[in-house]
Amino acid sequence: MRTVAKALRRVAEDKAFAQAEAAEWKRKYEIERARNLQMKHKGHYLCPVIFRDCSYDSEKENSENTKNQSIPSNTENEQEERWCQKNGIYTHEILEDEDVDSHTKFSKKTSTKKALFKLYWGCNGEKNGQHKRDIVSFERGNITTAERSSKQIFLKWESRPRTVLILTKPNSNYVRALCSEMIRWLKHHKNMNVLVEPRVRTELLMEGPEFGFVRTWEHEDEIKHLHTKVDLVVTLGGDGTVLWAASLFKGPLPPVVPFSLGSLGFMTPFQSENYKEYLDTILEGPISITLRHRLQCHVIRDHAKDELDTEEPILVLNEVTIDRGISSFLTYLECYCDNSFVTCVQGDGLILSTTSGSTAYSLAAGGSMVHPQVPGILFTPICPHSLSFRPLILPEYVTLRIQVPFNSRGHAWASFDGKNRKELAAGDALICSMAPWPVPTACMEDSTRDFLRSIREGLHWNVRKSQSFDGPRDS
Numbered sequence: 001m002r003t004v005a006k007a008l009r010r011v012a013e014d015k016a017f018a019q020a021e022a023a024e025w026k027r028k029y030e031i032e033r034a035r036n037l038q039m040k041h042k043g044h045y046l047c048p049v050i051f052r053d054c055s056y057d058s059e060k061e062n063s064e065n066t067k068n069q070s071i072p073s074n075t076e077n078e079q080e081e082r083w084c085q086k087n088g089i090y091t092h093e094i095l096e097d098e099d100v101d102s103h104t105k106f107s108k109k110t111s112t113k114k115a116l117f118k119l120y121w122g123c124n125g126e127k128n129g130q131h132k133r134d135i136v137s138f139e140r141g142n143i144t145t146a147e148r149s150s151k152q153i154f155l156k157w158e159s160r161p162r163t164v165l166i167l168t169k170p171n172s173n174y175v176r177a178l179c180s181e182m183i184r185w186l187k188h189h190k191n192m193n194v195l196v197e198p199r200v201r202t203e204l205l206m207e208g209p210e211f212g213f214v215r216t217w218e219h220e221d222e223i224k225h226l227h228t229k230v231d232l233v234v235t236l237g238g239d240g241t242v243l244w245a246a247s248l249f250k251g252p253l254p255p256v257v258p259f260s261l262g263s264l265g266f267m268t269p270f271q272s273e274n275y276k277e278y279l280d281t282i283l284e285g286p287i288s289i290t291l292r293h294r295l296q297c298h299v300i301r302d303h304a305k306d307e308l309d310t311e312e313p314i315l316v317l318n319e320v321t322i323d324r325g326i327s328s329f330l331t332y333l334e335c336y337c338d339n340s341f342v343t344c345v346q347g348d349g350l351i352l353s354t355t356s357g358s359t360a361y362s363l364a365a366g367g368s369m370v371h372p373q374v375p376g377i378l379f380t381p382i383c384p385h386s387l388s389f390r391p392l393i394l395p396e397y398v399t400l401r402i403q404v405p406f407n408s409r410g411h412a413w414a415s416f417d418g419k420n421r422k423e424l425a426a427g428d429a430l431i432c433s434m435a436p437w438p439v440p441t442a443c444m445e446d447s448t449r450d451f452l453r454s455i456r457e458g459l460h461w462n463v464r465k466s467q468s469f470d471g472p473r474d475s
């Protein structure tokens with residue numbers, strides 16, 4: 001009798017503990033959800049537009065070239081607000097937020113004018129300039145969907161792009177040489193302002209003082225405001241350099257032109273040999289772009305239940321991976337989707353991937369390849385110790401929580417686009433949802449052709465010898 005009573009008391013205690021835990025997680029989830037909503041409201045890419053005059057004093061700029069390393073400044077002119085137009089969405093991307101730090105060189109008064117552009121959606125492959133949204137009609141009582149917004153997107157410059165940020169893969173002589181040549185061409189033939197990372201500027205100045213006009217930033221803080229200055233980002237490297245470019249922008253991003261100087265180059269459709277031709281076309285516009293969705297992740301520590309590990313979310317273009325790291329034990333992860341329990345992962349770990357990342361680690365773990373323009377979150381287990389654990393693709397609006405339970409034997413490790421490992425102890429959790437700031441990458445042809453070419457040429461997808469005609473046939 002005493003043993004039964006003890007067992008019952010233990011069950012009641014466990015239940016109370018579980019209820020308290022659930023309430024705690026619900027509270028954390030609500031905090032995160034409120035934060036997400038706030039960020040979505042702050043997201044600019046589909047917001048009202050602010051237009052500005054883009055006058056630019058190139059003489060003043062030239063005279064200061066060798067003195068000043070930081071980004072050039074222009075005077076502000078009149079502003080005009082407009083809402084999304086019938087035939088597309090006009091840009092904005094003005095760094096006029098209250099967030100702008102008035103003490104930095106990037107403050108409101110000294111901000112460079114950004115080139116204006118317009119995004120519009122193609123229709124059945126035609127560039128008819130109509131922006132189509134999801135339309136559900138109920139004609140004659142039937143639910144019918146008409147046009148969807150995820151058609152090929154085009155970007156048309158409304159004013160001339162002036163500032164280009166060039167990001168390069170380190171330790172490559174070829175990349176270094178190409179970067180110098182491209183910078184000379186952009187300055188002397190296109191009259192562009194050029195920005196590079198501090199490391200690259202130092203390398204350029206070692207080549208000669210002629211690169212004095214190239215700008216960089218002095219403090220890490222200034223990176224936060226890069227998106228207010230830069231019209232175009234050029235990457236010279238492989239996919240890793242595109243990931244690097246995305247990681248520098250923890251909010252909105254200007255269009256990215258990825259040149260292929262790596263071995264695989266899934267996200268880098270432009271061949272560097274023809275860079276002049278490509279950049280000429282891109283600077284002229286219009287260009288086809290792929291809006292590559294990103295995921296935003298927060299770590300919540302058990303010992304600081306009210307606080308997120310980092311104030312800013314960590315944004316990933318490929319994936320966030322939660323794995324067993326150096327632990328030799330099975331990873332044990334509880335997964336929740338919009339606060340409902342989904343499953344427990346028992347295996348090497350779990351990958352939460354974007355559709356752009358679907359051809360990277362997620363693919364290696366058995367996930368499907370998905371067109372990058374499809375909005376969704378891939379839920380791909382790594383070596384699950386189960387015969388029935390198939391990968392999932394979830395809709396883009398869900399919030400996922402991956403938690404290390406208290407009865408897990410080991411710790412787990414989260415990594416973001418393969419970098420910045422963070423240890424997750426029992427009780428810690430990672431919260432992940434779609435970020436409001438995609439990475440707009442320029443296409444060679446269009447989103448679909450570029451994607452299909454890269455899976456054929458990069459991964460040799462479904463390469464097989466054709467069956468010969470010579471043999472038995474249906475009569």
Ligand SMILES: NC(=O)c1ccc[n+]([C@@H]2O[C@H](COP(=O)([O-])OP(=O)(O)OC[C@H]3O[C@@H](n4cnc5c(N)ncnc54)[C@H](O)[C@@H]3O)[C@@H](O)[C@H]2O)c1
Nearest residue numbers: 238239240264265266318319356357359360361364417418
């Ligand atoms: N088993 C695996 O396949 C595995 C293991 C670890 C990391 N990765 C991937 O590597 C990425 C980090 O890339 P890195 O260049 O910094 O590291 P890296 O130098 O180790 O290169 C990883 C490889 O993944 C390729 N790659 C990266 N993103 C891709 C994408 N979206 N589609 C197709 N291929 C892609 C790169 O071209 C490169 O060949 C991670 O985000 C992860 O997806 C894959």
Ligand SMILES: Nc1ncnc2c1ncn2[C@@H]1O[C@H](COP(=O)(O)OP(=O)(O)OP(=O)(O)O)[C@@H](O)[C@H]1O
Nearest residue numbers: 167168169170237238239240241244262263264265
């Ligand atoms: N500007 C940069 N600063 C610091 N690290 C960078 C920079 N650009 C790229 N990297 C890092 O260098 C590594 C290699 O870059 P990348 O993948 O572009 O070249 P690769 O390995 O030659 O190409 P591929 O992956 O196609 O073989 C990546 O891990 C990436 O994160």
